[in-house]
Amino acid sequence: MGLSSTDTSNEAIQLCIFDLRRGQNEGQELDKILFFFPAGLPFSKQLSVIGLSEGLITFTRIFSPEAACEVIEAERNSHVFYEAEPDIWMVMVVEKSNDSEPIYRDDALRKVLKEIHSLFVMFHGSIRAMLEKETGGGLIRRHLHSFIMDYLRDFFVGKKLLLPSFHDCLKERGTVQMLTIGREAAIEVQSLVRVLESSAGNTPCYSLILFQDLLDDTINLFAYAVLRLTPHALSSGASSWSYLRKGNTASNVAAESNLAHPSSFSESFYGPTDVPHAGENQYHVVRPLQHDKWSKGKDGYLVTDIWGAEIGTWTYVTPTVWLRQTEERMYLCAYQHRSLTLILLVPVSSILTGEQGVSMVKRQVIENASLKILKVEEKLTKGWGGENAYHVSGYRYLLVDGDRNVSRTSPAAKVATLTKDSLLAMNKVRQEVELEKSRAKLDNSACEKDLEICIRAKNNAWVIARVTRGKELYMVLEKGNETLLYASDAVEKFSNRYCNGAFSLD
């Protein structure tokens, strides 16, 4: 069964990954391409995108050797660049519906590319490493293909791929949403963490506690957890992300393939070096982003067959992830009690007995901590204000702590009440701030960017950005009165109440 989608609206978005070190000789240009979406696009067009990207990377290095091409804005398309690894570039091309209306913010799109790459590396290691393992490129292509297609599936609404646009201007990808908890609950959580860490015996262990959806490696784990592990992800996977839906993800796939059998994907893709048709098992591709693959086991731990089963047994292999900071491979164990999800990371090297050892650690943890877990869940549930817990009446805001990669926002439903004009204006302001920030970074200026922008837009909304000491606050006030002092007062009040005065002037 193939993906029979005939919809071609996907041409509005293209995403490719290429390696500048490959395909240097004429006639071998195809070798550069490691991933292209939509895969059905004729090679000439794929090469055209990559040729332009490569040309501009080289061109911009003439003037800006320290930072090559980041974005091409043309009348109909934007190309957003991200150098994921040295000489390995990801480029996303998005079509603009209307040149003058800035739908997308390149930084928001770049963060999608960044997230794809970080998650990929977390599960599979770096692209370069995989390329070195198998220089033909078949291995990495297959992995990237299944991984990114699984990832992109989340962005499909109907037949359209919806990327972060101005509607999402009060969100920040790549940050963790922290749950604000009372003092008592915090103490409980702390003690739970201590119990968890000690119950793993002598093995060092990291843990992450998530409640509902709220909470460089932490971000990835958080992102993954929110995408696939939390109760919300588990249930929505069952209800709305039915398998049929995946049929829409790729276009022109007659020649392409069946995502369920990724190894058969375009065998003709790069000629004879690639796998033969029957080589189904030549590459075992683990697809951690596959939907509906996690479920709750009897012991409260989440299980999945994504990583396969132990040979000769029925036990599923415990997933492992690779941490960049410690450069270690870790077992990923997720335990769930109602709305509470616990993620335990145990170094692979610390457990010598394989799966058996892992289950022992898991059991040990539950034995020691189950009571605590119950208690913490109860406390958190009691203290949690629901979906609108972070709503501040009259404000639509995004608060980012860049140093801790933590963010907090107005509930999405509340942000959605803003007019398009306000959202576009905020999107534009964010773009301006991004530019200022990246410039300050390149200048290596010792003092961090300190910036205050306060705009009364055409529709009378106040659109405000404050950047100070690594913290950022963005807000839209639609019903404010017209004086600038009103707007700064509103910021001041918010700052004093919710940000410990970080944005207050005195």
Add this chain to the structure above:
Amino acid sequence: MPSDTSSSISGDDHSDQFIEDQLASVTLAEYNDEPSGSANRQANGVVGGSVNQSAQLEIEERVQSSSVEAEEVGQVRGPAEHAVVWGRTVSELEMDGSSSPGSSGYAGERGSSSATTGSAIDEVVQQEIEEARNDDTVEGISDSQMSWPPGKQHVDEDDASISWRKRKKHFFILSHSGKPIYSRYGDEHKLAGFSATLQAIISFVENGGDRVKLVRAGKHKVVFLVKGPIYLVCISCTEEPYESLSGQLELIYGQMIVILTKSVNRCFEKNPKFDMTPLLGGTDVVFSSLIRSFNRNPATFLHAYTCLPLSYATRQAAGAILQDVADSGVLFAILMCRHKVISLVGAQKASLHPDDMLLLANFIMSSESFRTSESFSPVCLPRYNPLAFLYAYIHYFDNDTYLILLTTSSDAFYHLKDCRIHIEMVLLKSNVLSEVQRSLLDGGMHVEDLPVDPFPRSGSSPHLGQHRLPTDSTERLREPYLGIGGPAGLWHFIYRSIYLDQYVSSELSSPINSPQQQKRLYRAYQKIYASMHDKAIGPHKTQFRRDENYVLLCWVTQDFELYAAFDPLADKALAIKTCNRVCQWVKDFENEIFLLGASPFSW
């Protein structure tokens, strides 16, 4: 950091070629049956090109005439008459016993120094001193051409030189076949390869059915503008936003049209490989001066012009005499002092766009030859009619003040000369020229003088700068002025009247008193201007912006726009109050700082 960055550009000289190859190989792959885009165009060009052969001739003529300028014209009447004219001017002044040191008497002396007498030498020396003083004080900073060597610098560089690559702001004009036409730095001929690369990028995107506008890399922006067969590119690592840079490219294109008219396009229709450089030969100074003005003259981004502050009566007197000549078949009569308008008058229904004025004034002020003798030169006003030449009679009354008479008739020189003589006589009699010099010395609005009370000071109709004696202004600049700008930390402001198409900008004073600080301030204004006037979502109504350099406040209404810069520590509430006072102040003096009523283009 990518490890083999160096490898991809290490062959510095070949990197252009490399990019082209990259693009070309793909082009070839994609368009197998169309080997190159330019071949296509060539075919089209032949079809379209048969229409007009005169265009090129016309332009070539124009180039000759501009390089020889008015000498040709002068020869017709003979140099003797020049001398007579000048002689009379000087003697008249002497008779008047004008005490004004800046009067127009010395004006042409540089040009006619062959007749120098003892007293004339004194005058020349005095004039030079004045010039030097002017440069250091009132207008020196904004009048860029004094402080810069004219023409292009760093001609020896090309794209292989590190110094060239590190220049902060490049401008290029090239033809659609990739031939270089102008480059701000470096020798155009040596940049042929680089130019071809730019062309390859543009046409590559074009072949994909799109049009490239901006490429961003780190601090650098590459901005593209396509105008028919002419491509313009800016590569900049200044912080200026895309909108500003692309507006600057528009102006550069406009400046080219001023010199050549848009009919130059026909040359490309006839021959896509047409080499335009000879047509623009010797006009480097015009472009370099325009480019310098981007960060020195707010008119370049405000799309408005500014007037020299003058008493209402003085400006009226100037306007009246200009009106006289306008009624005698002159399309526009403009009296200017540097880049500021003293008065201007248009024939019925003819209107002059501020951008045209900017480009015309830049064209005149940057060409040394206009200063030395009266000239009659073809010019095109792109906003008025990009396809046709007008003829400009240009005459400097003194070092700063000049008259432009525009006509559609190519043989109106003698008539315009007579007009000028008439105008000059009246201007001298009514002391307009000496008032102009006085205004240059006094300057316009100083933020330090912003009245504290909301109402004009006692006494009927106060004049700008009236309370300050002439010596006062020089003294305050001689000693290091320790002030911190105006009240509430106000450092500078620009007020733009929407209906008048005019702006007034406060004088630059401490702490904005070096060219670098001025440039930084103007770039900050450009940024906030672009942010306020966003095409899709603007214009915004108010904006407050504080960073480590300034507090900027911008206020856009139906009638005016105010841009004000304050100390970064300024108090918000006080700053707002101060802005209101500035608006009131401007209104109180609008008779002196704006050209009111008479102008035909205010509606």
